Amino acid sequence: MAIDPVTRTKRDVVIANRILAQQGVLDAYGHVAMRHPLDPQKFFLSRSLSPALVEESDIIEYNLDGTPADGDKRPPYLERFIHGGIYEKRPEVMATLHSHAEDVLPFTISKNVRLRPVIHAVGDMGGEVPVWDIADKFGDETTLLVTNMDHSRDLANCIGCGRLALMRGHGFAAAGRSINDLVRLSVYIPRNARVMLNAMRLGEFIALSKGEIEARLKLDTETPAMKRGWEFWAREAGVGHLLGDD
Amino acid sequence: MAIDPVTRTKRDVVIANRILAQQGVLDAYGHVAMRHPLDPQKFFLSRSLSPALVEESDIIEYNLDGTPADGDKRPPYLERFIHGGIYEKRPEVMATLHSHAEDVLPFTISKNVRLRPVIHAVGDMGGEVPVWDIADKFGDETTLLVTNMDHSRDLANCIGCGRLALMRGHGFAAAGRSINDLVRLSVYIPRNARVMLNAMRLGEFIALSKGEIEARLKLDTETPAMKRGWEFWAREAGVGHLLGDD
Amino acid sequence: MAIDPVTRTKRDVVIANRILAQQGVLDAYGHVAMRHPLDPQKFFLSRSLSPALVEESDIIEYNLDGTPADGDKRPPYLERFIHGGIYEKRPEVMATLHSHAEDVLPFTISKNVRLRPVIHAVGDMGGEVPVWDIADKFGDETTLLVTNMDHSRDLANCIGCGRLALMRGHGFAAAGRSINDLVRLSVYIPRNARVMLNAMRLGEFIALSKGEIEARLKLDTETPAMKRGWEFWAREAGVGHLLGDD
Amino acid sequence: MAIDPVTRTKRDVVIANRILAQQGVLDAYGHVAMRHPLDPQKFFLSRSLSPALVEESDIIEYNLDGTPADGDKRPPYLERFIHGGIYEKRPEVMATLHSHAEDVLPFTISKNVRLRPVIHAVGDMGGEVPVWDIADKFGDETTLLVTNMDHSRDLANCIGCGRLALMRGHGFAAAGRSINDLVRLSVYIPRNARVMLNAMRLGEFIALSKGEIEARLKLDTETPAMKRGWEFWAREAGVGHLLGDD
Numbered sequence: 001m002a003i004d005p006v007t008r009t010k011r012d013v014v015i016a017n018r019i020l021a022q023q024g025v026l027d028a029y030g031h032v033a034m035r036h037p038l039d040p041q042k043f044f045l046s047r048s049l050s051p052a053l054v055e056e057s058d059i060i061e062y063n064l065d066g067t068p069a070d071g072d073k074r075p076p077y078l079e080r081f082i083h084g085g086i087y088e089k090r091p092e093v094m095a096t097l098h099s100h101a102e103d104v105l106p107f108t109i110s111k112n113v114r115l116r117p118v119i120h121a122v123g124d125m126g127g128e129v130p131v132w133d134i135a136d137k138f139g140d141e142t143t144l145l146v147t148n149m150d151h152s153r154d155l156a157n158c159i160g161c162g163r164l165a166l167m168r169g170h171g172f173a174a175a176g177r178s179i180n181d182l183v184r185l186s187v188y189i190p191r192n193a194r195v196m197l198n199a200m201r202l203g204e205f206i207a208l209s210k211g212e213i214e215a216r217l218k219l220d221t222e223t224p225a226m227k228r229g230w231e232f233w234a235r236e237a238g239v240g241h242l243l244g245d246d
Numbered sequence: 247m248a249i250d251p252v253t254r255t256k257r258d259v260v261i262a263n264r265i266l267a268q269q270g271v272l273d274a275y276g277h278v279a280m281r282h283p284l285d286p287q288k289f290f291l292s293r294s295l296s297p298a299l300v301e302e303s304d305i306i307e308y309n310l311d312g313t314p315a316d317g318d319k320r321p322p323y324l325e326r327f328i329h330g331g332i333y334e335k336r337p338e339v340m341a342t343l344h345s346h347a348e349d350v351l352p353f354t355i356s357k358n359v360r361l362r363p364v365i366h367a368v369g370d371m372g373g374e375v376p377v378w379d380i381a382d383k384f385g386d387e388t389t390l391l392v393t394n395m396d397h398s399r400d401l402a403n404c405i406g407c408g409r410l411a412l413m414r415g416h417g418f419a420a421a422g423r424s425i426n427d428l429v430r431l432s433v434y435i436p437r438n439a440r441v442m443l444n445a446m447r448l449g450e451f452i453a454l455s456k457g458e459i460e461a462r463l464k465l466d467t468e469t470p471a472m473k474r475g476w477e478f479w480a481r482e483a484g485v486g487h488l489l490g491d492d
Numbered sequence: 493m494a495i496d497p498v499t500r501t502k503r504d505v506v507i508a509n510r511i512l513a514q515q516g517v518l519d520a521y522g523h524v525a526m527r528h529p530l531d532p533q534k535f536f537l538s539r540s541l542s543p544a545l546v547e548e549s550d551i552i553e554y555n556l557d558g559t560p561a562d563g564d565k566r567p568p569y570l571e572r573f574i575h576g577g578i579y580e581k582r583p584e585v586m587a588t589l590h591s592h593a594e595d596v597l598p599f600t601i602s603k604n605v606r607l608r609p610v611i612h613a614v615g616d617m618g619g620e621v622p623v624w625d626i627a628d629k630f631g632d633e634t635t636l637l638v639t640n641m642d643h644s645r646d647l648a649n650c651i652g653c654g655r656l657a658l659m660r661g662h663g664f665a666a667a668g669r670s671i672n673d674l675v676r677l678s679v680y681i682p683r684n685a686r687v688m689l690n691a692m693r694l695g696e697f698i699a700l701s702k703g704e705i706e707a708r709l710k711l712d713t714e715t716p717a718m719k720r721g722w723e724f725w726a727r728e729a730g731v732g733h734l735l736g737d738d
Numbered sequence: 739m740a741i742d743p744v745t746r747t748k749r750d751v752v753i754a755n756r757i758l759a760q761q762g763v764l765d766a767y768g769h770v771a772m773r774h775p776l777d778p779q780k781f782f783l784s785r786s787l788s789p790a791l792v793e794e795s796d797i798i799e800y801n802l803d804g805t806p807a808d809g810d811k812r813p814p815y816l817e818r819f820i821h822g823g824i825y826e827k828r829p830e831v832m833a834t835l836h837s838h839a840e841d842v843l844p845f846t847i848s849k850n851v852r853l854r855p856v857i858h859a860v861g862d863m864g865g866e867v868p869v870w871d872i873a874d875k876f877g878d879e880t881t882l883l884v885t886n887m888d889h890s891r892d893l894a895n896c897i898g899c900g901r902l903a904l905m906r907g908h909g910f911a912a913a914g915r916s917i918n919d920l921v922r923l924s925v926y927i928p929r930n931a932r933v934m935l936n937a938m939r940l941g942e943f944i945a946l947s948k949g950e951i952e953a954r955l956k957l958d959t960e961t962p963a964m965k966r967g968w969e970f971w972a973r974e975a976g977v978g979h980l981l982g983d984d
Contacts, residue, residue: 028721029613048716050724075716100613105687109610112695118355120390120416121275121346133698141703143711144612169700170612195351197690198443203358206379208415211387219389224294224321229274232296364847366882366908367767367838441843444935449850452871454907457879465881470786470813475766478788520967521859540962542970567962592859597933601856604941625944633949635957636858661946662858689936 002245005037010059011242012179013044015234020097021052022237023187030099030171033083034179036061040091043083047074064088065149078147082173085152086159093175095182098146100171103190106197107131108166115166116207118196121188123208123216124181125163132158133168144170164189180230181221187229248491251283256305257488258425259290261480266345267298268483269433276345276417279329280425282307286337289329293320310334311395324393328419331398332405339421341428344392346417349436352443353377354412361412362453364442367434369454369462370427371409378404379414390416410435426476427467433475494737497529502551503734504671505536507726512589513544514729515679522591522663525575526671528553532583535575539566556580557641570639574665577644578651585667587674590638592663595682598689599623600658607658608699610688613680615700615708616673617655624650625660636662656681672722673713679721740983743775748797749980750917751782753972758835759790760975761925768837768909771821772917774799778829781821785812802826803887816885820911823890824897831913833920836884838909841928844935845869846904853904854945856934859926861946861954862919863901870896871906882908902927918968919959925967 003011013034020026028050036042043062046054060076061069064084068076083096107115108131115129132155134142146152146167155173158165163185164174172189176182199205208216220226234240249257259280266272274296282288289308292300306322307315310330314322329342353361354377361375378401380388390413392398401419404411409431410420418435422428445451454462466472480486495503505526512518520542528534535554538546552568553561556576560568575588599607600623607621624647626634638644638659647665650657655677656666664681668674691697700708712718726732741749751772758764766788774780781800784792798814799807802822806814821834845853846869853867870893872880884890884905893911896903901923902912910927914920937943946954958964972978 028724048720050720053724053727078717100611102683102687103690105611106691106694106697109687109691109697109699110694111697118415119346119351123389135701135704139703140701141707143615143707144700144704168698169610169704191348195348195355197693198349199352199355200693201443201446202352202356205352205355205357206414207355208390209381209386211385212381212390212415215387215389225324228294228296232274232299235299364907365838365843369881437840441840441847444841445844445847447935447938448844448848451844451847451849452906453847454882455873455878457877458873458882458907461879461881471816474786474788478766478791481791520970540966542966545970545973570963592857594929594933595936597857598936598940598943601933601937601943601945602940603943627947627950631949632947633953635861635953636946636950660944661856661950689939692939 008245009034009037009044010056013046013059014054014056015237015239015242016095016179016183017046017051017054018237018239019183019230019233020099020186021050023233025099025101025186025190026051027100030097031077031080032095032097032182034095035087035093040087042069043087045077045080045083047072048077079145081149081152082146082155085149085156086173086175088153089156090161090175092177095176095179097174097182097186098171099174099186101190103193104166104172105169107193108168108170108172113200115193116196117192117213118199118205118207119188119192120208120212120216122185122192123213124219125185125189125192127210127213129164129166130158130160130162131166131168135168144168178221180227183233184221184226184229187233254491255280255283255290256302259292259305260300260302261483261485261488262341262425262429263292263297263300264483264485265429265476265479266343266432267296269479271345271347271432271436272297273346276343277323277326278341278343278428280341281333281339286333288315289333291323291326291329293318294323325391327395327398328392328401331395331402332419332421334399335402336407336421338423341422341425343420343428343432344417345420345432347436349439350412350418351415353439354414354416354418359446361439362442363438363459364445364451364453365434365438366454366458366462368431368438369459370465371431371435371438373456373459375410375412376404376406376408377412377414381414390414424467426473429479430467430472430475433479500737501526501529501536502548505538505551506546506548507729507731507734508587508671508675509538509543509546510729510731511675511722511725512591512678513542515725517591517593517678517682518543519592522589523569523572524587524589524674526587527579527585532579534561535579537569537572537575539564540569571637573641573644574638574647577641577648578665578667580645581648582653582667584669587668587671589666589674589678590663591666591678593682595685596658596664597661599685600660600662600664605692607685608688609684609705610691610697610699611680611684612700612704612708614677614684615705616711617677617681617684619702619705621656621658622650622652622654623658623660627660636660670713672719675725676713676718676721679725746983747772747775747782748794751784751797752792752794753968753975753977753980754833754917754921755784755789755792756975756977757921757968757971758837758924759788761971763837763839763924763928764789765838768835769815769818770833770835770920772833773825773831778825780807781825783815783818783821785810786815817883819887819890820884820893823887823894824911824913827891827894828899828913830915833914833917835912835920835924836909837912837924839928841931842904842910843907845931846906846908846910851938853931854934855930855951856937856943856945857926857930858946858954860923860930861951862957863923863927863930865948865951867902867904868896868898868900869904869906873906882906916959918965921971922959922964922967925971
């Protein structure tokens with residue numbers, strides 16, 4: 001018998017945490033969430049815990065404003081607001097990520113260069129990636145953390161209708177049409193950053209064209225080919241047994 | 247009793263997949279194939295699967311045009327055409343690879359610099375490596391994927407009589423006189439790319455001379471020394487038991 | 493029943509050694525110490541041993557001048573003086589580290605650039621990090637090692653009231669308000685160095701502002717969020733069982 | 739009862755192979771040798787085998803000219819001559835290495851920059867490291883391999899009375915006063931190369947002074963501190979049980 005949609009979603013949150021930890025997109029910090037499959041005003045996110053350790057029982061149901069939907073008292077992530085801000089603004093977004101992936105960080109603090117897609121796998125990242133600097137609206141005496149809905153809504157505005165925004169001196173926030181779509185993109189974002197950085201050492205480089213970006217964005221995100229990463233990485237991360245629907 | 251040539255070939259495809267995954271030349275994506283040892287109009291390639299997971303039963307027999315020779319219905323790699331295009335044009339080629347190896351990617355998008363052999367182990371890579379840009383012939387609204395024989399034949403023409411071509415924003419395709427020859431070269435191509443990139447940070451550098459490239463190309467590819475990598479890497483990848491002929 | 497403060501401290505020294513080895517901040521060399529919780533004139537440090545191998549029975553009690561407090565005859569670290577020099581000068585410091593972390597080393601020998609905090613996690617590193625060159629006071633015929641209290645006091649003066657000093661051609665020495673504070677900062681110092689180095693390849697970059705540094709320095713170092721790393725990394729390093737107080 | 743000097747030497751060759759493979763100084767290729775402890779006209783080296791796989795029974799006794807001393811018929815390393823050339827010229831050298839360590843390779847092909855010691859651990863590497871280009875004496879149509887005593891003696895002359903020479907487009911050859919001395923230095927040579935390369939991205943840098951190099955060269959190579967790496971790395975490489983003399 002197939003499992004119910006809520007259990008499926010919680011397990012997918014676990015799988016995504018483990019994959020992103022194993023692939024180095026998350027480390028001791030950072031988090032990944034999914035919108036509630038039946039109630040778009042809620043989302044699922046782990047309690048405050050390193051992603052590599054997250055299990056199904058650690059998942060908490062949150063309202064979009066970051067309050068626990070069922071009164072769960074366990075310590076939450078300080079920056080859980082990031083997720084609700086995006087879900088609130090973007091009804092089609094089903095999965096969200098906050099990462100400190102190291103190789104993206106240089107692009108978050110550069111005054112001269114914006115991250116662009118240079119490899120086919122991140123064509124659906126969009127064109128130039130915007131950078132959200134918390135100091136622009138909230139001053140230069142913050143801890144750089146997104147600790148309330150004001151911060152979060154401002155960040156979500158920066159993402160706009162795109163896939164992600166870099167966060168100055170901090171990391172990035174990304175949105176997916178599905179959890180697979182989010183994870184696949186996020187695994188390749190740091191790689192794209194490394195490739196672009198290294199290509200710049202060789203001189204001028206060719207980024208993906210507007211037409212190529214559009215063609216990549218039109219691809220079905222849930223084909224066997226597009227899910228090959230999700231399935232392989234889940235096994236690599238030791239959670240292959242959570243993939244099945246029984 | 248020695249195993250038959252077809253079984254030997256299928257096992258070598260498995261070994262090559264596992265080695266190249268373990269050595270980081272392949273990741274969740276990419277694939278490696280071998281020409282049929284008895285019928286040059288066919289080749290062996292895994293079904294759509296991450297290389298680290300490939301087993302003997304996953305290998306499918308294909309016609310050079312990318313159709314399954316025996317009606318196998320399992321989902322194929324979208325880019326299986328890459329292999330047939332090379333086998334069609336180059337009768338002496340016995341093994342082929344499509345890789346997204348990250349450290350090669352900067353050279354696929356550079357407007358200024360071509361990859362050249364700078365370390366002895368890739369002397370048989372040839373001189374300057376050509377870059378195939380799918381947009382040149384097929385326009386700038388593709389997904390960058392090689393999804394038919396037109397794409398593949400154009401790529402094979404770019405390789406010409408050489409060992410490989412880089413694919414813009416995507417990866418590379420390589421050809422080997424034997425599976426060992428292909429794997430050995432492919433393991434060192436990313437290393438050569440890193441060394442050349444780092445040498446450029448120091449200023450001018452010395453590439454292999456024409457005479458050195460020719461001397462390396464004349465080396466017997468199947469001596470104990472040349473197979474030392476294949477045998478060691480197979481063990482590292484957990485498939486040492488597939489090496490023996492019994 | 494809770495364990496006594498001395499046992500707790502020794503176990504924390506073990507945990508810190510193992511975490512910093514597993515995270516690559518220490519390798520075969522380097523060491524981490526804690527001030528005695530009941531006697532501020534003493535500190536705990538392993539006998540001469542690679543950090544990944546340190547166990548509770550390897551911990552020796554030292555006087556601030558680097559002599560063993562209980563006559564322990566096992567070979568000590570040659571550079572144990574580093575720790576005493578800092579404890580002597582800085583009563584509030586409870587934990588100290590000497591590391592050769594590779595990615596910090598370029599900043600120890602640069603004539604042009606000083607390490608600065610560019611990522612939020614190291615905001616409490618302070619602003620520009622000072623570099624201590626042993627040759628300035630002790631001449632250019634030393635082995636670069638800190639082998640007596642004269643060296644150590646000079647190094648401690650360079651740290652001043654800050655968190656760390658780089659050591660030219662050698663590594664760095666760091667101080668923490670608690671062991672967790674020290675370890676968390678130290679794990680991210682090499683990352684910050686890599687990010688700054690890579691950002692410089694993109695052109696000009698934005699470091700943390702004075703106000704942001706102050707805000708980060710005011711954070712409570714012992715919240716669940718700030719201890720998430722310590723707990724996760726301890727598990728990763730195989731010493732999660734030493735975390736509990738029983 | 740202590741083991742005899744020949745068995746001790748063979749085991750040390752095994753330990754060195756395993757350490758250098760585990761530390762990434764050797765990969766599928768490269769080799770490390772020791773002079774015979776009782777007969778300075780002979781040396782011990784593995785048969786043709788990847789260093790990570792070498793066991794005591796794989797060690798062959800060679801004459802300095804690269805012929806097997808006891809008629810051993812197993813395939814030898816093609817470049818075994820490297821070792822004899824150094825032992826012949828340098829009576830005090832007891833251990834030798836040939837490595838392709840990737841991070842040293844950029845310095846082997848640079849027209850502008852010579853590798854210099856910038857971190858204390860390689861102070862005993864000497865000042866500027868010479869580069870041996872096989873083409874200088876043997877023309878530019880070789881395979882770059884050292885396959886006879888003429889090549890080897892020319893390489894040994896380039897090392898001179900120093901610790902190592904880089905080999906253009908190929909790797910390096912190094913000499914040690916003891917196996918521990920050789921291994922310790924060789925583990926840190928690639929690190930020194932990375933640090934120097936990265937420091938150059940920051941602008942001008944400070945190398946070790948002549949006096950510091952001399953002070954490091956005078957250090958006793960066999961103290962507990964200097965052997966800490968050897969003992970730790972042997973355990974990491976799974977050959978800690980070969981360390982003891984019984």
